[in-house]
Amino acid sequence: MVSIDVRDASVDFPIFDAKSRSLKHTVLGVVGGNVAANERKVVVIEALHNINLHVSEGDRLALVGHNGAGKSTLLRLLSGIYEPTSGQALVHGRVAPVFDLGVGMDPEISGLENILVRGLFLGMSRKQMEARVDDIAEFTELGNFLHMPLRTYSTGMRVRLALGVVTSIDPEILLLDEGIGAVDAAFLERAKGRLKDLVDRAGLLVFASHSNDLLRQLCTSALWMEHGTIRQQGPLEEVLDAYQGREHAASGG
Amino acid sequence: MSTSGTTTTPTPDIPPHVRPPGRDFRSAFRDLSRGWGQRELWLQLGWQDIRQRYRRSVLGPMWITISMAVTAIALGILYSALFGLELAVLLPHVLVGMIVWTFISGCISEGSEVFVANSGLITHLPAPISIHVYRLVWRQTLFFAHNLIVYAVMLVFFPQPLRWTDLSAFPAFGLLVVNGMWVALLIGIISTRFRDLPPVTQSVVQLLFFLTPIVWMYDVLLDNPAVAERARLVELNPLFHFVELIRRPMLGQDQEWRTWFIVIGIAVVGWAMTLLVMRRYRSRVAYWV
Numbered sequence: 001m002v003s004i005d006v007r008d009a010s011v012d013f014p015i016f017d018a019k020s021r022s023l024k025h026t027v028l029g030v031v032g033g034n035v036a037a038n039e040r041k042v043v044v045i046e047a048l049h050n051i052n053l054h055v056s057e058g059d060r061l062a063l064v065g066h067n068g069a070g071k072s073t074l075l076r077l078l079s080g081i082y083e084p085t086s087g088q089a090l091v092h093g094r095v096a097p098v099f100d101l102g103v104g105m106d107p108e109i110s111g112l113e114n115i116l117v118r119g120l121f122l123g124m125s126r127k128q129m130e131a132r133v134d135d136i137a138e139f140t141e142l143g144n145f146l147h148m149p150l151r152t153y154s155t156g157m158r159v160r161l162a163l164g165v166v167t168s169i170d171p172e173i174l175l176l177d178e179g180i181g182a183v184d185a186a187f188l189e190r191a192k193g194r195l196k197d198l199v200d201r202a203g204l205l206v207f208a209s210h211s212n213d214l215l216r217q218l219c220t221s222a223l224w225m226e227h228g229t230i231r232q233q234g235p236l237e238e239v240l241d242a243y244q245g246r247e248h249a250a251s252g253g
Numbered sequence: 254m255s256t257s258g259t260t261t262t263p264t265p266d267i268p269p270h271v272r273p274p275g276r277d278f279r280s281a282f283r284d285l286s287r288g289w290g291q292r293e294l295w296l297q298l299g300w301q302d303i304r305q306r307y308r309r310s311v312l313g314p315m316w317i318t319i320s321m322a323v324t325a326i327a328l329g330i331l332y333s334a335l336f337g338l339e340l341a342v343l344l345p346h347v348l349v350g351m352i353v354w355t356f357i358s359g360c361i362s363e364g365s366e367v368f369v370a371n372s373g374l375i376t377h378l379p380a381p382i383s384i385h386v387y388r389l390v391w392r393q394t395l396f397f398a399h400n401l402i403v404y405a406v407m408l409v410f411f412p413q414p415l416r417w418t419d420l421s422a423f424p425a426f427g428l429l430v431v432n433g434m435w436v437a438l439l440i441g442i443i444s445t446r447f448r449d450l451p452p453v454t455q456s457v458v459q460l461l462f463f464l465t466p467i468v469w470m471y472d473v474l475l476d477n478p479a480v481a482e483r484a485r486l487v488e489l490n491p492l493f494h495f496v497e498l499i500r501r502p503m504l505g506q507d508q509e510w511r512t513w514f515i516v517i518g519i520a521v522v523g524w525a526m527t528l529l530v531m532r533r534y535r536s537r538v539a540y541w542v
Contacts, residue, residue: 013540016446076539080379083536095379103377108305117301120294121378 001092002172002203004055004078008087011048011073011228047073049228050087055204062215062236063208064243065225071208074225075099075175078206093203096122096171101162107151111142111161114150118165136164139194141187160187167194174202178209192217212240281531288383295384299391317399325351325403332468343470345411349500350467352400356429357495358458359393364437365444365454372542382538386437390430397426404503414505422502425516429495432520435527442534445541465492491519 048070055061055078063071076082077089079097104121105114115136119129137146140160150158199205199218209215215222215236222239224231232239288295307313328351329344336343364386368375371385408415444450466487474484487493494515501508 076376081376081539083539085540097377097379099377103373106301106305108308109301113301117294117297120291120297121374121380126293126297 002057003090003092004053004173004204004206005090005092006051006053006077006084006087007089009048009051009077009084009089010046010086011077011082012044012046012085015043015045047228048077048084051077051230053223053230053233055206057203059204059221060199060219061204061206062219062222062239063206063225064210064215064222064239065231069225070228071225072099072177073228075177075206075208078173079175091173093172094123095173095175096166096169096202097175097177098166099175099177101159101166105150105158105162108149110149111140111146111153112137114161115146115165118162119169122166122169122171124169132168136168139167139190140164156187163191163194167191167198169198170201171198172203174199174205176205176207176209178207178211178214212244215240278528278532281528281535284381284531284535285383288381288387291380291384292387295388295391298388299395302388302392303395314399317396318402321348321351321355321400322403322406328468336469336473338470338473341411345407345413345504346470346500347468348403348407349503350465350496352397352404353429353496353499354462354465354467355400356393356397356433357492358462359396360390360433360437361440362451362455362458363389363393364433364440365451367437367441368445368538368542369448369451375539375542382442382535383438386434386441389437390433393433394430413503416505418508419502419505421508422499425499425502428513428516428520429499432495432516432523435520435523439523439527439530442530442538445538446534461490461492464490465496467496491515494519 051074063074065071073082075097076099077084078091079095080089080091081097083089104118106117109117112133115133116126116129119132120126124132140146140157140163142157142160145153145157150161153161196218199207205218207215207218219236221234222236222243223233224239224243232242303314303317307316310316312319325348326344329340329347332338332347333340333343367385367389368382374380374385375382440450440454444454464487471484471487471493475481477484494512498508498512498516500506501512
């Protein structure tokens with residue numbers, strides 16, 4: 001049974017090179033989490049504060065919120081990269097995090113080798129990747145370029161390659177952080193198709209994005225993050241409406 | 254159609270078995286065993302590291318071998334002339350010493366940067382921190398293997414009195430690997446938090462090179478009554494025992510059980526320390542990088 005269960009979880013980042021003197025009082029801006037100092041005078045950023053969340057199999061959860069509201073940190077908490085500073089986060093299932101299409105890519109090795117390495121990073125085995133490589137190669141339309149080192153690729157070509165690998169895996173828990181751009185429109189349409197297939201295969205999806213269109217296509221429920229806490233969660237449209245209403249109110253005056 | 258799968262309460266009680274926030278020894282061991290389970294990844298990355306360093310060069314990784322040969326021969330000739338020792342004695346001593354030293358110093362000094370250098374991977378991909386250390390030690394092992402070619406060539410020109418018992422060089426290397434793992438993990442974790450440690454480590458390693466009998470010979474100093482007493486201080490240098498453990502069988506010299514006990518003792522104590530640090534701080538590495 002694939003599920004994520006987060007209880008009273010907080011994530012505090014110690015910032016060792018910040019001066020704590022100048023931050024005697026807690027600063028609260030529009031974006032970002034709280035900045036405070038802990039008992040040992042180390043400046044900490046409270047990126048997430050008392051998060052309670054349960055995501056179960058079949059859920060398609062959208063994450064919305066300002067820059068720095070804690071969306072990416074929450075995804076990293078859910079993936080197990082950050083273990084909570086207090087509280088707990090229990091993750092049942094194999095996690096495939098797609099936060100940055102470029103990470104784990106090596107510019108000096110060929111596209112084909114990068115497909116293998118990137119797949120290994122996503123928890124696939126060498127055998128599984130060898131079985132998928134033709135499919136990925138076809139999807140990327142890179143042809144002979146796959147034998148060239150990655151540094152010769154344009155940005156769009158890299159995104160094609162990365163998307164090809166990422167959308168070929170069979171994740172139990174799929175965590176997506178946006179950053180899908182820089183590809184031509186025709187390719188994006190094909191990628192969307194594959195992305196949708198991928199999401200359908202996944203047991204559980206959490207997707208952080210600023211694109212309401214993409215969120216509507218892939219998600220059913222939503223969670224609105226603000227200042228490192230959960231502001232609201234519920235059905236997708238309800239949360240999107242509330243979030244956008246707030247945005248309009250803010251920009252209107 | 255239920256869209257309310259995400260609720261704060263009630264949350265079903267799930268036994269914590271997959272990824273509980275752990276500051277216990279179990280989670281430290283789990284990190285190590287999961288890292289081992291992902292060996293397809295770090296074996297690949299270790300190879301990639303080596304090939305990358307010599308990509309587009311004609312001789313490729315053979316440069317590892319060549320530069321080792323050049324260094325060892327030059328130092329061998331220089332110091333045999335300075336100390337008035339026979340080249341046939343000192344050159345094998347220097348060469349094997351250098352090969353072993355390269356492995357040891359690689360584990361220590363690269364260990365101090367192992368997590369900082371991989372901060373991108375650590376903050377983007379959930380993986381046991383040990384995979385970066387496995388990758389490092391594997392890369393050093395590959396360097397070692399390349400350098401063994403120089404050793405093999407040396408055996409042709411300066412044959413050593415090798416016996417069957419000298420196969421103990423293999424378990425000796427195993428002990429070196431086991432120790433390299435904990436050293437890299439321990440230094441890696443601490444220097445991720447305290448960024449002054451890497452430069453300190455580099456200097457100490459450089460200093461230790463001169464304190465370890467690699468270009469000079471311990472036995473020769475012991476034969477000299479004027480310095481024998483002071484020379485014994487080298488026994489306090491743990492790296493001396495590591496080098497001796499594997500150099501003696503590789504040169505067909507008599508081995509002492511004492512060396513084995515010391516190195517095994519260091520491995521046990523070192524791993525105990527490392528597991529303690531891992532228990533407490535393993536989960537902090539992602540926050541510190």
